[in-house]
Amino acid sequence: MASPYTVAYMFPDAKSVGSVSAFRTKPMAKTDVDLIVTYCGVCHTDVHFIDNDWGMSRYPLVPGHEIVGHVTRVGTEVKELKVGDQVAMGCVAQSCYKCECCQKGRDNLCADRRFTYFHDTTDETGTHRHMGGFSSFMRTDYRKLYKVPRGLEQNHVGPLMCAGVTVFEPIRNLLGDSLDGKGKTIGVLGIGGLGHLALQFVSKTGATAVAFSRGKKKEEFTKFLGASYLVDTTNADAMQAAYGTLDQLIVCTSGGTFECDKFLPLVKPFGNMHLCGIPDAPITFTAQLLVFSRISISGNPTGGSTDTKLMLEFAAKHGIEPIIEEFPHSKAHEAIQKIRDGTIRFRAVLKNDLVDVEETLTALNNGYVKL
Template identity: 50%
Template sequence: MAAPPNVPAMAAMEAGEKVSVWNYDLKPEGENDVTIKITKCGICATDIHMINNAWGFSVYPLIPGHEIVGEVVSYGSKVSGFQKGDLVGLGCLAQSCEKCPKCTTQQRDNLCPELKFTYFHTVVDETGEFQHRGGFASYIRTPASKVLKIPEGLDPAEAAPLLCAGVTTFTPLNEFSGNTGSLKGKKVGVIGPGGLGHLAVQFAAKMGAETVVIARNEAKKDFAFQLGATGFLVSESKDDMEAAARSFDFIISCISGGELDVHPYINLLAPYGTLHFVGIPDKPLTLDLMTMMFTRRSISCSPVGSTQQCRDMLEFAAKHGVKPIIERFPHSKAEEALEKVRSGKIRFRAVLENDLLSDAHAEKSGYGQ
């Protein structure tokens, strides 16, 4: 079944507004496009920032969502490698130049100077310019170069958060392994076993690292071991932190917001150890370089990975059984799901399951009339 020209979605009409049903026209299908019937879409904290225009570049009406899973329903004349009915995903990346070294030989299209994100940007192709929409919708039409096949063995709803949270945590760990997927003999710390961290723990453990969860108290100790951690460290215990000093090869910080004193974590690093951020504190870091200079320690950070890194992550997750812990919501209840994410009560990723094409919602929205 081909996509209709006008489709229902859940959109914020202005900054800070609740999402509600809104119909929009799909762009014409270009020769390099894939059209996807969306069945699942994860919710990320970025969606909330974009709804609120927290970064100043949101465009309304805004359809959020960049953890998209669905079925191919059609594709353009120059598209190869896909068939109708294929289970596919689309993450944060919508378009890049496909010509620069980052896009070609280096396979790091997430660093392309012309990168366009899934619902941040206007995308240009042979059909013209169009505002790329997100996954809180029933269909999406998008350049095929960023569309990923979902490997067998991954539940579609569980695959959705992997397209952002999964690749965000997998990529720095895999790069630290030399892109081998093996961290045997390395000691890895994960700060914060929440929405990002519970995936980082699984990836590090499945890569064979001695994996230690670092948290403020022991509330999540049992949970950490269930995820595969081999150790647990209470950051508010001075004795525990001193005992673990200079022992970690790599620490990944998965907490966002608030204010963070990095020096207790830097002191945990062995010589040449790295403290890596995938979550960003609200306030700039204050750094005493003397804590790093004579041990050759480093601080780094990264956003999502490239299209190829996302493929690698999906294959690794399917092979090793890495799964996000999710709560499922009907797509039409997107605002309820967003509120649970806002409140911090979600455990640990929210996933929308599309009901926007049901008869009741089609009639309510005027779809098909």
């Protein structure tokens, strides 16, 4: 028997207008789980893929890698999850589970990693294109699903699964598992979708959180998020006063050209400038600025399973919340347009209106398993 169809918001071709359509669901594997998507965040990366900016997209495309939902069915080998569990999914849909990266919970760096919506995944049912969370339902391997801890709002979980773990990863890498930031000073450059989460995470570790932004207009807001103070990056004196003060600078700006030399001097010896966003243009820096101060420049592609679990627990414990704007799945184009315009404050989240979510959840509660 052929698999049923799943309703989703799909893009037929690069830069096309999306619309509600349907794709044939992959066959159920022993390690698969079905979930009904309740919310799915929209990340700037989704827009890059919709537009095929990085030449890696495949169409028809169902984007979305900031996913939260409820388990509606589990494969025969799935012991860790049960029907009704609230689960989240991020960027990685499959990895080899054997390499050093996978063993260390850094499956986002596995050489055989498969991303949520532009790679194929393979199991005993064959090889199938994986589809993202702009969908009403998903069928995916349980090993890339994370139980959502109590205390997190459902519509907040999605943005944590990509934006959240992306900025959490360098902080944990700097501070270690204790996440004790006392005595450290960590800067956050760019107060948008990533930066407004980074400031919250940093300040909750006990580190001094410093916001770096053009002008002073976000000063009150960044203090609300936990910043000790804001440095106006257009003020040369303020910038110079901040030279050599940072253990880490988390760069949360994206697109355009990143003026690396302007920001390197902020970092202390043995400190780290860490890229969470990706500029459009290649990055150029003066080697002397790096070498003479013993600075490192690094970057990370979201986080792996260890960071994701720790991040969800940390966010739940400390009440870290993305600031979001909600749109129905069927109006994903409105969210995308605000992301393109740079007017989203600060993360877009889709709410599944493609199927009757309430009915499904009620049925789940009553012991009726859909699909």
